[in-house]
Amino acid sequence: MQLKNLFTEDRAVSPVIGVILMVAITVILAAVIGTFVLGLGDQVSETAPQASFSFDYNGEGNLTITHESGEQIAANQVTITGDINNSGGNWTSYGGSDPISAGSSVVVNSSASEFADGETVRIVWTSESGGTSSTLQKWTYNA
Structure with a gap:
């Protein structure tokens, strides 16, 4: 070898x-x-959209939610939940436009006459299939 x-x-x-x-x-x-x-x-592929919302409370039970910037979102995929009247309604049930784009806003009312300390409002996105959901923004009233 x-x-x-x-x-x-x-x-x-x-x-x-x-x-x-x-x-x-x-x-x-x-x-x-x-x-x-x-x-x-x-x-x-069902990832939550990137969007920013602002909240403006007038002190009399009305909270204005405005889409400030970010992706356009289908209104039927966004629900508003929390200590408000008609909690769980989608964006258009509060008079918002479809699709939700920068500058569009809705006004929600407190479940009582005014918001109490610690009450919250959430903007929740749910995927089209319903398999995924995510809180896009949260507002808490601080007296």
Whole structure:
């Protein structure tokens, strides 16, 4: 046996690398297909929109919520919840426009005649499929 030929022999390298690459490709394809078959692929793209809202309370039970900046949002995906009349109504049920864009606003009323200390109002976004929801902004009354 020649020692020099043993170290320079490279015929078996190509098939080993080929098998490793085939296994890696198979694993990656199985992961991608499995993600979409199980429905996880749809949830990945359902991220909450980036938007900023301002709150203006007049001291008499009326709270004006204004979309200041950020993405346009479908009004039927935004609910306003908290210590208000008609809690859980969507943006248009308070007289807002569809879609919600910068500058659009709604006025909500306190469930009592005025907001009490610690009462909150939340703007909640829900994905189109209903599988994901997120609080976009929260306002708490501090007396």
